[in-house]
Amino acid sequence: MLTTRKLLHRARKVTSCIKILITPIREVNSIPQFNRKQFADNGFYCSSPAFLGRIPIRFCSSASVMETVDWNQKWPAVDACEESNIEALDKNQGTYITVKAYLLGTSVDLKGLQTEHVFDVVPPNSRSANNVVLRVSSNNMLEHSSTKTGIEARNESWSNHRHMVVFQYGSVVLFNFAEQEEEGYLQIVRKYASDLLTETRKDDYAIVEKPSLDTWMREGHDYIVLKRFDIDCIRTIGIVLGQSIALDHFVRQVDGMVAEFIDLNKGMEKTGTFTMKRKKLFQLVGQTNTNLANVIFKLGLFERSDVAWKNAKYAQIWEYLRDEYELQQRFGSLDYKLKFVEHNVRFFLEILQNRKSDALEWLIIILLSAEIMIGLYDIIRNTGMDHFTNF
Known part of the structure; x- marks a missing residue:
């Protein structure tokens, strides 16, 4: 399901690609005495499939294209979708971790969840009580068939575990879960959730752990590249995604x-x-x-x-x-x-x-009118009785 944020992000990406492809043509067309045949004979090509024919394209800096231009120079081809190549390179060189955010209901009983799955709970690093992190080893938590103690399980490599962040307000964020096993773990949370939604909301994200990264993090399109992936990354990313899906x-x-x-x-x-x-x-x-x-x-x-x-x-x-x-x-x-x-x-x-x-005003008017009528009736009746008595 594409959220509004994803649609806007993709629209911006398409727009940037179009600008990359259109701008050089406008610059070339603005040059006086432009001879298209001469350029075609010199062998200028555009690498983008969006353009047909032999059209010269050159990406210029802030300097004007009217400055020194060597028309005999064969300019290198530039791929307008370079961002996609960077994304593929990140995924190939690093560890790819899927992240799925769900909204199941309006609230979750975290105490009950922690009590039943005490060996899977990652100890909190603060007194915050609005979320709990569960770590799942290669053995399915649904079966409870692991013979390892909680301490031994925690000492295993991070790559052997999946993590689930459950929030009190009904959001669940899954890290590194296969698509076919997600529903089973969501059913665990649903047992402790109240006011379940008729339609489960979902959002997708991804993390690439890349130890060779020069900086601590680098942004990507619907993913983030991290130098190191740990429990604090899980808490930080989980909080934002949980808030977003609930919002x-x-x-x-x-x-x-x-x-x-x-x-x-x-x-x-x-x-x-x-x-x-x-x-x-x-x-x-x-x-x-x-x-x-x-x-x-x-x-x-x-x-x-x-x-x-x-x-x-x-x-x-x-x-x-x-x-x-x-x-x-x-x-x-x-x-x-x-x-x-x-x-x-x-x-x-x-x-x-x-x-x-x-x-109320009409009611008051009616009561006053009734009181006046009763008063007039009493006056008329008393007047009639006095006249009869005198007679």
């Missing part, structure tokens, strides 16, 4: 509320009134407040990872991934939508309140 769920919920109010406004535009009941509006108020509280407090969207606080290397990963997944921008969009919903809720509640006030 996507809350955004979809708010989008549904926005669509509901848009339809309500359209109906009111046509009929001059609306039919939503007061109870439904109060439910929307509660849902709006709950979503905002979950994003800020439950997800901890504005809280820096404990590992990132202690080590600048992991802080670099944390900041890069937050920017890559656009968490700040997505929260800003969510907050804007919530304000739109809040404005509409306030508006319609005022209308309902005015309706109630109008009803």
